[in-house]
Amino acid sequence: MTGFEGATLAIDLLNITLLTILFVVAIAIARLRSLFAIVMLSGIYSLVSATWFVALDAVDVAFTEAAVGAGISTALFLGAMVLTSRTAKAEKGATRIVPLLVVIATGAVLIYATIDLPGFGDPTSPANTGVGVDFIERTYPEIAIPNIVTAVLASYRGFDTLGEVGVVFAAGLAVSLLLGFGERSLGASVRREDRLTAPKKDEEES
Amino acid sequence: MKGDHHVILRVVAKALIPIIALYGFYVHFHGEYSPGGGFQAGVILAVCIILYSLIFGIAPTMRAVTPGFARFIAGLGFIIYVGVGFWALAMGGNFLEYNALFREEAGGHIGQHTGIIVIEIGVLFAVAGSMVTIFYAFAGRVSEIRDEDW
Numbered sequence: 134m135t136g137f138e139g140a141t142l143a144i145d146l147l148n149i150t151l152l153t154i155l156f157v158v159a160i161a162i163a164r165l166r167s168l169f170a171i172v173m174l175s176g177i178y179s180l181v182s183a184t185w186f187v188a189l190d191a192v193d194v195a196f197t198e199a200a201v202g203a204g205i206s207t208a209l210f211l212g213a214m215v216l217t218s219r220t221a222k223a224e225k226g227a228t229r230i231v232p233l234l235v236v237i238a239t240g241a242v243l244i245y246a247t248i249d250l251p252g253f254g255d256p257t258s259p260a261n262t263g264v265g266v267d268f269i270e271r272t273y274p275e276i277a278i279p280n281i282v283t284a285v286l287a288s289y290r291g292f293d294t295l296g297e298v299g300v301v302f303a304a305g306l307a308v309s310l311l312l313g314f315g316e317r318s319l320g321a322s323v324r325r326e327d328r329l330t331a332p333k334k335d336e337e338e339s
Numbered sequence: 340m341k342g343d344h345h346v347i348l349r350v351v352a353k354a355l356i357p358i359i360a361l362y363g364f365y366v367h368f369h370g371e372y373s374p375g376g377g378f379q380a381g382v383i384l385a386v387c388i389i390l391y392s393l394i395f396g397i398a399p400t401m402r403a404v405t406p407g408f409a410r411f412i413a414g415l416g417f418i419i420y421v422g423v424g425f426w427a428l429a430m431g432g433n434f435l436e437y438n439a440l441f442r443e444e445a446g447g448h449i450g451q452h453t454g455i456i457v458i459e460i461g462v463l464f465a466v467a468g469s470m471v472t473i474f475y476a477f478a479g480r481v482s483e484i485r486d487e488d489w
Contacts, residue, residue: 192374196366200382205470208389212477277448278371278455286376287455291435294458295420297378298465302417305469309410312476 144188151185166220169211176207189253193282345394352394359387367463377459381466389474397478406479409471416464423457 158178165171179202186195251258268281268289276284286294360383367380392400424434432439437454438447 196374196379197382200379200386204386205382205389208386208393209470209474209477211393212474216477216480276451276455278452280371280373282374283370283376283455287458288437288451291424291437291454291458294462295424295435298417298420298462301469302413302465305410305413305472308473308476312480 147188148185151181151188154181155185166223168214168217168219168221171221172207172210172214175210176203179203179206348394352390356387356391359390360384363387367459370459371455377462378466381463382470384463384467385470385474388471392474392478397475401475401479404471406472406475409468409475411468412464413468413472414465416461416466416468419461419464420458423454423461427454 155178158174158181162171162174162178165174179198183195183199183203186192186198251260255261268285272278272281272284276288278284363380363383366375366383367377370376370380388400388404391403423437423440427436427439428434430439430442435454435458437450438445440450440454441447443450
């Protein structure tokens with residue numbers, strides 16, 4: 134066995150291990166009824182996915198997945214969980230079978246679709262011969278920053294990123310409007326308490 | 340803040356939260372050289388505030404970072420981003436065309452660098468503000484998360 138084959142074997146083992154963990158965690162999420170455990174397991178799922186993205190050399194995607202999927206989503210789900218009950222209702226017979234069939238059918242279609250995809254890291258694939266090479270050649274002369282991903286996101290596709298920021302802002306706005314940022318929220322009562330307690334101290338002093 | 344059985348959690352969080360915030364700024368300002376950028380940095384800074392509120396309570400967090408301030412930052416970030424687009428328009432270029440920002444000759448990079456840095460600040464503000472706003476909207480509806488809630 135040459136060194137290159139050994140490295141390939143190690144990467145294969147790593148991929149199989151990470152995908153097995155993802156599979157087990159996904160089954161556990163589907164089987165569990167405790168919402169707290171589900172939220173924690175979905176955080177773990179994101180973290181393992183992020184590790185797997187690193188193994189696939191997609192560091193920027195992995196970073197975003199770790200920060201958004203494992204970090205903020207878990208925290209937001211915890212906040213939402215406090216507002217609802219702690220356990221999910223158990224499904225009855227038909228509602229268990231139909232989603233399973235849908236998932237199996239979708240999975241089969243997706244696996245069938247991967248047959249047409251080029252192999253991982255294939256130098257003759259469209260991504261590695263067309264636009265990818267173009268960006269690698271053009272980014273430094275045109276923009277002069279070393280991180281091509283940042284250059285693409287912020288400059289070449291600035292309009293696209295503007296849309297993403299707009300979506301994030303709209304999401305924040307929509308949630309505030311739905312759940313209330315006025316009198317009903319704690320922020321208002323925190324400020325009211327501050328106003329109520331402030332004069333009291335003055336009275337005690339006088 | 341009743342009971343003392345969260346003392347380890349609180350001590351560890353006190354040490355970690357400044358480091359998380361510092362890491363968020365590192366991710367932001369190093370975005371041109373390493374993975375990351377305004378979006379990830381904004382999320383990390385928001386997580387830093389959320390972690391504080393999970394451990395020390397939501398009311399003290401809302402006194403430090405008021406919900407109004409979070410909303411203001413979210414809107415300001417979006418306006419900064421759009422503002423760069425209109426700045427380029429005003430200088431005679433297309434919307435978000437960074438080369439037009441300072442009317443540079445071909446081959447100049449100051450406009451590109453300035454544009455990227457300013458819009459990344461916009462992204463940082465918008466993402467961090469929106470995430471904290473969303474968290475406040477959920478968490479602000481219960482006054483105190485009790486131990487048995489977990």
